[in-house]
Amino acid sequence: MNCYKCETEMVLGIATAQTYVGGMPDFEGEAHSSTFSAGGTGKVISCHKCPSCGHSVTQTLNDMLTDAVEAYKNMTPEEKDAMIKEQKESYVRAEFGLKD
Numbered sequence: 001m002n003c004y005k006c007e008t009e010m011v012l013g014i015a016t017a018q019t020y021v022g023g024m025p026d027f028e029g030e031a032h033s034s035t036f037s038a039g040g041t042g043k044v045i046s047c048h049k050c051p052s053c054g055h056s057v058t059q060t061l062n063d064m065l066t067d068a069v070e071a072y073k074n075m076t077p078e079e080k081d082a083m084i085k086e087q088k089e090s091y092v093r094a095e096f097g098l099k100d
């Protein structure tokens with residue numbers, strides 16, 4: 001799969017799609033909730049990322065499963081460790097609202 005912007009071969013990655021939880025009313029007596037904050041567990045989705053321009057494409061579930069299994073099989077133990085570490089870090093950044 002190539003990047004449709006720059007034709008670079010894309011690499012498989014995992015993205016965290018943030019989920020949101022409904023907020024509490026901002027002020028006492030307000031009936032509606034206007035504050036929504038990032039929360040919940042988030043949703044991990046597979047994506048192709050362009051290493052050149054950074055463009056990313058999310059996949060269908062079927063693509064995701066096929067590619068994820070293939071990519072994982074082809075990884076060295078070091079690459080698997082690095083991927084897991086990176087995913088943990090990005091999860092923590094998302095969870096605590098930290099910048100990259």
Ligand SMILES: [Zn+2]
Binds near residue numbers: 051054
């Ligand atoms: Zn690209």
